[in-house]
Amino acid sequence: MSEQQGRIELVTLERSVQLTEQLGIPAILADRNIFRLLLRRPTLAKAVNELLYSLLYGAALDDRLRELVIMRIAWVSGSDYEWTQHYGVAVRAFGCTEEDLAAVRDWQNASHFGAREKAVLAATDETLAVGKISDPTWRQCRQELGSEEACLDLVASIGAWTMISQIARSTELPLETGTSSWAPDGVAP
DSSP: OOOOOOSSOOOOHHHHHHHHHHHTOOGGGTTOHHHHHHTTSHHHHHHHHHHHHHHHSSOSSOHHHHHHHHHHHHHHHTOHHHHHHHHHHHHHTSOOOHHHHHHGGGGGGOTTOOHHHHHHHHHHHHHHHHSSOOHHHHHHHHHHHOSHHHHHHHHHHHHHHHHHHHHHHHTTOOOOTTOOTTTTTOOOO
């Protein structure tokens, strides 16, 4: 896909590199369109980076479970950008398999998912549908995740990556140049 323009012009790559350095945002993010968009408002970019990093690194919620949540949000919300950004990193860095990621599309019928995966995916779907995790699902998450902190990270992760999905979709954020839509198979919701 060639670089396209969404509804809001991205900062130039050169400016993004300067701003990420000034703001203490990891340099690896300077070429990501989501940060090139958010850097139109540097304080917003910094705050979003800090929120996401607090949930990505050192959180009480298991990395693999968090990535399943993110991919489910991307699928349900139709966020191609979020799906393509997390697909590769979920496999390379956070313990997901390609089977896991394909299965989030229809997780209720995924035989290889256990009670932990199904609890967090149910929590994700409920939050996306009605804005809240039901009492039975909350109890299941609490039992499966083992701590209130992990449950809090689950809720925060659902909220944070739903926000990213909404930003990407509402601004019509383009995929990075050379990125294939709905990796790896092009199947969209």
